[in-house]
Amino acid sequence: xxxxxxxxxxxxxxxxxxxxxxxxxxxxxxxxxxxxxxxxxxxxxxxxxxxxxxxxxxxxxxxxxxxxxxxxxxxxxxxxxxxxxxxxxxxxxxxxxxxxxxxxxxxxxxxxxxxxxxxxxxxxxxxxxxxxxxxxxxxxxxxxxxxxxxxxxxxxxxxxxxxxxxxxxxxxxxxxxxxxxxxxxxxxxxxxxxxxxxxxxxxxxxxxxxxxxxxxxxxxxxxxxxxxxxxxxxxxxxxxxxxxxxxxxxxxxxxxxxxxxxxxxxxxxxxxxxxxxxxxxxxxxxxxxxxxxxxxxxxxxxxxxxxxxxxxxxxxxxxxxxxxxxxxxxxxxxxxxxxxxxxxxxxxxxxxxxxxxxxxxxxxxxxxxxxxxxxxxxxxxxxxxxxxxxxxxxxxxxxxxxxxxxxxxxxxxxxxxxxxxxxxxxxxxxxxxxxxxxxxxxxxxxxxxxxxxxxxxxxxxxxxxxxxxxxxxxxxxxxxxxxxxxxxxxxxxxxxxxxxxxx
Numbered sequence: 278x279x280x281x282x283x284x285x286x287x288x289x290x291x292x293x294x295x296x297x298x299x300x301x302x303x304x305x306x307x308x309x310x311x312x313x314x315x316x317x318x319x320x321x322x323x324x325x326x327x328x329x330x331x332x333x334x335x336x337x338x339x340x341x342x343x344x345x346x347x348x349x350x351x352x353x354x355x356x357x358x359x360x361x362x363x364x365x366x367x368x369x370x371x372x373x374x375x376x377x378x379x380x381x382x383x384x385x386x387x388x389x390x391x392x393x394x395x396x397x398x399x400x401x402x403x404x405x406x407x408x409x410x411x412x413x414x415x416x417x418x419x420x421x422x423x424x425x426x427x428x429x430x431x432x433x434x435x436x437x438x439x440x441x442x443x444x445x446x447x448x449x450x451x452x453x454x455x456x457x458x459x460x461x462x463x464x465x466x467x468x469x470x471x472x473x474x475x476x477x478x479x480x481x482x483x484x485x486x487x488x489x490x491x492x493x494x495x496x497x498x499x500x501x502x503x504x505x506x507x508x509x510x511x512x513x514x515x516x517x518x519x520x521x522x523x524x525x526x527x528x529x530x531x532x533x534x535x536x537x538x539x540x541x542x543x544x545x546x547x548x549x550x551x552x553x554x555x556x557x558x559x560x561x562x563x564x565x566x567x568x569x570x571x572x573x574x575x576x577x578x579x580x581x582x583x584x585x586x587x588x589x590x591x592x593x594x595x596x597x598x599x600x601x602x603x604x605x606x607x608x609x610x611x612x613x614x615x616x617x618x619x620x621x622x623x624x625x626x627x628x629x630x631x632x633x634x635x636x637x638x639x640x641x642x643x644x645x646x647x648x649x650x651x652x653x654x655x656x657x658x659x660x661x662x663x664x665x666x667x668x669x670x671x672x673x674x675x676x677x678x679x680x681x682x683x684x685x686x687x688x689x690x691x692x693x694x695x696x697x698x699x700x701x702x703x704x705x706x707x708x709x710x711x712x713x714x715x716x717x718x719x720x721x722x723x724x725x726x727x728x729x730x731x732x733x734x735x736x737x738x739x740x741x742x743x744x745x746x747x748x749x750x751x752x753x754x755x756x757x758x759x760x761x762x763x764x765x766x767x768x769x770x771x772x773x774x775x776x777x778x779x780x
Contacts (some may be wrong), residue, residue, distance in 0.1 A: 306512040307565045308528030311550040311558040313521040321368045377517045381418040388412045406452030413444035424514035431511045432486040440474045506531045520552045530569040548761035558763040566629045579623040585616035606706040620650040639755035641677040667703040672696040693721035
């Protein structure tokens with residue numbers, strides 16, 4: 278029971294820590310997860326099953342037993358385990374920074390079960406009896422994290438194992454041999470306890486490490502149709518701090534058709550965990566975001582279209598009249614009321630920076646080299662067709678700032694500007710590139726308001742939604758090359774009538 282229970286709890290801890298997410302060296306993490314011990318203990322108290330009942334039937338086994346000078350072969354044709362239940366009074370984790378160990382205590386673990394056994398010997402003698410067991414123990418463990426760099430797997434070594442029995446009661450009933458068997462159980466009680474301790478101690482470490490190996494560290498994200506995954510392979514052992522534990526992951530998005538990514542400078546130190554605020558921290562580097570941006574580029578998911586009528590305020594539409602003095606031929610051919618749409622297509626893999634200029638000037642900056650194709654909407658009755666006017670190559674810089682709204686991150690478009698603009702094709706004569714760049718910068722500044730409103734409309738980005746919990750954000754930090762979110766893990770409201778919804 279102890280081995281099964283302890284294994285489940287460590288799996289829970291690992292899943293909590295691991296689920297909460299270029300060529301990179303194996304020991305250079307791009308994502309760090311940190312969680313304080315108070316939060317883990319709180320989650321364990323909420324998730325530990327207080328009572329579990331399970332009925333099982335085991336297949337028959339063939340074995341033998343030596344008694345004095347005789348050897349009796351027997352077959353158990355029917356072993357039934359029922360009324361199995363356990364509960365635990367208290368589950369506690371504690372950290373030892375000096376020894377780099379995690380202490381784990383299950384206090385007053387109560388287990389009870391009844392087993393029905395039917396035995397047939399080779400002489401045809403049949404025995405039927407019941408075994409009722411009631412055990413109360415306290416389990417104390419100290420585990421030290423390990424790391425296999427070749428396989429990028431974490432594990433644990435057992436540094437302390439104490440299993441103490443406060444109650445150990447096993448009785449046999451419903452058999453003419455009950456008296457003899459109960460006397461034998463009483464005589465060998467200490468030996469039975471030692472056997473149980475050794476069995477659990479020998480099986481616990483392999484069971485925990487095997488469970489950790491099965492963690493889904495390379496997951497294809499939703500929607501599955503995009504076939505984009507996130508690699509959360511470990512890059513080093515779990516680090517034990519005074520108040521929290523830290524896990525380090527590769528943190529690179531992957532797509533089967535892209536085998537390698539450009540090298541990205543990974544900061545030596547991710548943003549430090551704020552011990553005063555506590556809770557869960559998710560810290561990541563530019564490498565994580567850029568690996569996703571590269572995939573979006575190759576999947577043509579960065580191509581957007583700005584509609585002159587739909588995406589700009591009615592007071593500032595983008596029409597052929599806007600270009601009346603800039604491109605006279607455009608005005609002469611299409612008049613002054615035809616809407617102009619801008620098709621933006623990325624021509625190179627974009628690059629995203631986490632920039633820290635001052636305490637009040639921290640933002641996410643994306644630099645995209647692409648193509649801007651200007652299309653004129655020509656109406657023929659109810660039919661609308663697009664006619665190409667001219668095409669430019671541009672270098673677009675987008676600056677975003679992040680804001681916190683309860684459990685969501687709201688990204689706001691701070692600035693959109695064109696660094697470079699070059700005319701590559703024109704169907705409407707000469708184009709004044711300098712004036713066009715000024716006009717487009719003004720247009721993008723207007724369009725950014727629509728983009729920000731859209732991000733707010735969809736409710737921002739929910740950082741974590743795992744098994745009934747979300748991250749209630751308290752702190753968003755950006756340093757040079759790294760970003761950090763830290764907040765309290767909060768249980769989702771179970772009442773659907775009071776649960777907030779997002780389109």
